[in-house]
Amino acid sequence: MFEVELTFSADLTIFLHRGLIAENLVHRRLSEKTAVKDVIEACGVPHPEVDLIIVSEMQSGERRAVDFGWPVQTHVRLTIFGVPAPADVLPEALRLQTKQWNRFVADGHLGKLARNLRLLGLDTAYERDADDRRLIEVMARENRALLTRDRRLLMHAVAQHGYCPRSADAEEQTREVLWRFASSADSPHLAPYSRCLRCNALLRSVPKADVLDPLSGEPLTLHYYDKFRRCTGCGRVYWSGTHFEKLAARLERLTGNRVAKH
Numbered sequence: 086m087f088e089v090e091l092t093f094s095a096d097l098t099i100f101l102h103r104g105l106i107a108e109n110l111v112h113r114r115l116s117e118k119t120a121v122k123d124v125i126e127a128c129g130v131p132h133p134e135v136d137l138i139i140v141s142e143m144q145s146g147e148r149r150a151v152d153f154g155w156p157v158q159t160h161v162r163l164t165i166f167g168v169p170a171p172a173d174v175l176p177e178a179l180r181l182q183t184k185q186w187n188r189f190v191a192d193g194h195l196g197k198l199a200r201n202l203r204l205l206g207l208d209t210a211y212e213r214d215a216d217d218r219r220l221i222e223v224m225a226r227e228n229r230a231l232l233t234r235d236r237r238l239l240m241h242a243v244a245q246h247g248y249c250p251r252s253a254d255a256e257e258q259t260r261e262v263l264w265r266f267a268s269s270a271d272s273p274h275l276a277p278y279s280r281c282l283r284c285n286a287l288l289r290s291v292p293k294a295d296v297l298d299p300l301s302g303e304p305l306t307l308h309y310y311d312k313f314r315r316c317t318g319c320g321r322v323y324w325s326g327t328h329f330e331k332l333a334a335r336l337e338r339l340t341g342n343r344v345a346k347h
């Protein structure tokens with residue numbers, strides 16, 4: 086048996102199991118060699134939320150960064166930082182998470198977040214009824230970052246990039262995702278109004294003649310508008326109608342910027 090001491094940065098303490106939250110120093114007893122990733126996750130913190138792991142040797146005091154597979158086999162102290170780890174802590178050391186990503190898969194409880202990300206033009210897979218196995222499959226096959234508030238799911242062995250939205254509010258969650266994956270409002274990743282809110286496929290500008298039929302029940306729309314976009318996936322037609330003002334206002338709240346009309 087040997088003991089490991091863990092210290093978590095403040096942003097990670099929300100993940101710690103109840104009994105551990107109040108402790109600045111978490112002690113764990115291990116009976117065999119264990120990957121550091123498993124030691125951290127046993128405390129409740131999913132590995133995609135960890136950016137830097139520092140090992141301090143008890144005797145020499147030497148500090149160094151390690152990756153998730155590093156085997157814990159003697160008494161050491163671990164310091165674990167969330168994303169992004171402070172730049173002044175072992176600045177040359179390996180960071181474990183990518184800071185930029187623009188492909189996502191959102192779990193079934195995050196429909197409004199998925200819609201907001203699509204509104205911003207971010208490629209976001211979402212199926213309301215997707216079970217855990219389906220989410221993991223889409224994440225791995227399409228190389229998407231997993232967005233879920235289910236911490237156990239985020240701990241899945243094949244999860245590489247992922248994030249647990251802290252807020253229960255969809256707009257706040259959207260800002261969190263933008264912040265975490267560094268897609269600022271002027272980032273080339275953002276292309277508002279370029280994706281279908283319903284199915285995630287790209288929109289394409291179409292001549293008015295092409296929408297006369299699908300919009301035959303909307304004579305006023307056809308009278309007042311001349312620019313239309315159509316989803317290349319489901320065929321839904323978009324135009325700058327009254328709903329557009331609401332979307333523009335939401336975009337402004339999400340990015341803090343005024344976004345030009347298309």
Ligand SMILES: [Zn+2]
Nearest residue numbers: 281284316319
């Ligand atoms: Zn569509």
